Amino acid sequence: MGILSRTSYVIRSKINSLLNRAEDPTQTLDYSYEQMRDQLQDVKRGIADLTTQKKRLEMQKRRLEDNVEKHNEQARTAVQQDREDLARRALEKKKTKMNQIEDLERQISDLQSQQDQLIEQKDELQARIEEFRTKKETMKARYEAAEASSTVSEAMTATGEEFEDVGRAIERAEEKTEDMEARAAALDELHESGAFDDVLSDKDNIDRELEELSAGSGVEAELETLKSEVGGDEGESDAEPAGATEVDSEVDETELDDLESDVEDGEIEAELAELKDEESS
Known part of the structure; x- marks a missing residue:
């Protein structure tokens, strides 16, 4: 041919x-x-x-x-x-x-x-x-x-060209939806873990841990002081003679009020420190 x-x-x-x-x-x-x-x-x-x-x-x-x-x-x-x-x-x-x-x-x-x-x-x-x-x-x-x-x-x-395009569009929509759901879940997890606060703050995890340790040591020191004061007052009241004057009694009551005031102040300081810790976390 x-x-x-x-x-x-x-x-x-x-x-x-x-x-x-x-x-x-x-x-x-x-x-x-x-x-x-x-x-x-x-x-x-x-x-x-x-x-x-x-x-x-x-x-x-x-x-x-x-x-x-x-x-x-x-x-x-x-x-x-x-x-x-x-x-x-x-x-x-x-x-x-x-x-x-x-x-x-x-x-x-x-x-x-x-x-x-x-x-x-x-x-x-x-x-x-x-x-x-x-x-x-x-x-x-x-x-x-x-x-x-x-x-x-x-x-x-779904073998026609138009239906194939529709199928691909549905697949892309599903993928985008899954990506958005995963992103939303990740953002919720970061929010719950406090990662967003760390991002917005200049402090890092080490600074926060040091602050927590410092606040805890301050509370413990104040607690020991309160314990020693309370223990010293009890020793002095046991050593007093039975014939103590009314003036000493009034002094003791005044010191007791001061002690109670100190204890309340200590508790307030402790609660305040806890609130600060919660806010910082």
Whole structure:
């Protein structure tokens, strides 16, 4: 196969492939049906033209028959008047007209045969057209049903291009939603752990631990001081003589009030230190 032949073959195959993809069977069937109807109309027009020609010949035949009758009367009249020459001429014309009539009858017979043949072809073609119309409507219904079924199947299986795009869009939306949920959970966890406070503050974990240790040691030192004061006051009250004066008693009550005040102040300081720790955490 030469280069030109191969090129022509490839081009024809490409064109045929494009035509197959672009072809709509329903439109092809409708077009074929219209073509057959056009052929039927052509056959009907041919029958009409043939019948017209036959009618013209029949009219011409009737005129000739009238002339034959006329020449026959002329010959009879000429014989009655002893004009044999005129009678002979009339009979010669009659013979000529009769020959023409015979020729016309053959032509009319041929046209009649053609007309009958065309009518049979017309009837056969019309029957085929009606049969084709029934098949056409059946094929169109089957094609449309198959097309609808294919569309539904593509929609159900998501194999169409549009449905594939929709599927990919849903997947991307799910991925973004999962990312946002994970980010929200991470932010909640960081907030609960205090990581956001550390970010906003200039202090790091070491500074916070040192502050907690310092506050704790201050509370412990104050607690030891309170314990020693309370223990010293109890020793002094046990060593007092039974005959202590009313003034000493008043002094002891004053010191006791001061001690209680110191204890309350210590508790307040401890609670305050705890609040500070909670705020710092």
